[in-house]
Amino acid sequence: MSTIFDEIKDAIVDGDEDLAVELAERVIAEKVDPVQAVQLGFIGGIEEVGKAWTNGEAFLPDVMMAADAMKAGMDVLEEVLAAGEGEGGYEDKGKIVLGTVEGDIHDIGKNIVGALLTSAGFKVYDIGIDQKAEDFVAKADEVGAKIIAASALLTTTMKSQKTLVEYLNDNNLRDKYKIIIGGGPTSAKWGEDIGADGWAETADEAVELCKQLLA
Structure with a gap:
């Protein structure tokens, strides 16, 4: 059965900015662990797009749309992540x-x-x-x-x-x-x-x- 993390990942892969925002808002409303949402959803999706780009299976517009969708969703979660909510800590690579x-x-x-x-x-x-x-x-x-x-x-x-x-x-x-x-x-x-x-x-x-x- 598909979880919200899978839905987030698919939204990023599809470069669907509106859906990424909607799902991020659901994470907060339904008290889903935001750290897991980031790691399993947003990062999972962007990593998949990155691999596709490296393998020649995705084009620059795909990467840019995915990046925009990730940014839009992450902006929604920024406050709860900064507050330290969720299991473990989320750290970007820099x-x-x-x-x-x-x-x-x-x-x-x-x-x-x-x-x-x-x-x-x-x-x-x-x-x-x-x-x-x-x-x-x-x-x-x-x-x-x-x-x-x-x-x-x-x-x-x-x-x-x-x-x-x-x-x-x-x-x-x-x-x-x-x-x-x-x-x-x-x-x-x-x-x-x-x-x-x-x-x-x-x-x-x-x-x-x-x-x-x-x-």
């Missing part, structure tokens, strides 16, 4: 603040990275496009993130990635966060030159980089 740097309004690559990071079990806080260095840091401080991921899609906005690293140095915060960068015109050498902790050329590489930095 918190990451993600955004496109100041002066740049491109977001497709960023969105793909965010979706794959979510599917890998990270808690991603996407602050959007055209973000100043202080915006990245303020969000990372607010949520307790360990990694700040900054994207730049223009040669003219790459300097904002350097500005982010300099901002951390100037405010004695450099040791508090790992900084990773990416985007079309960037490179491993650029990352080294500005003092970033890592550079990823593709979304898949960004996931592996984050796993290494938080290992």
Whole structure:
């Protein structure tokens, strides 16, 4: 017999955001263990999509829809999880603040990275496009993130990635966060030159980089 955990898992696999929210609300209303709902439902579903992506059986839109559905449902459960309800504790694999740097309004690559990071079990806080260095840091401080991921899609906005690293140095915060960068015109050498902790050329590489930095 299907349980609510199976229903949640299927909703994530199907990328059904509305159903994910509805089921999360049922978890609270029916006093279902929220930790199990996360582990057996939301994470189970996103892991299945992630494996399908790795095996070439799912496409990026599938991953992004699943990630959006997971985020919507998890947002509903956030308060009860924070209150420590349920058996055991729920821990994500790490918190990451993600955004496109100041002066740049491109977001497709960023969105793909965010979706794959979510599917890998990270808690991603996407602050959007055209973000100043202080915006990245303020969000990372607010949520307790360990990694700040900054994207730049223009040669003219790459300097904002350097500005982010300099901002951390100037405010004695450099040791508090790992900084990773990416985007079309960037490179491993650029990352080294500005003092970033890592550079990823593709979304898949960004996931592996984050796993290494938080290992």
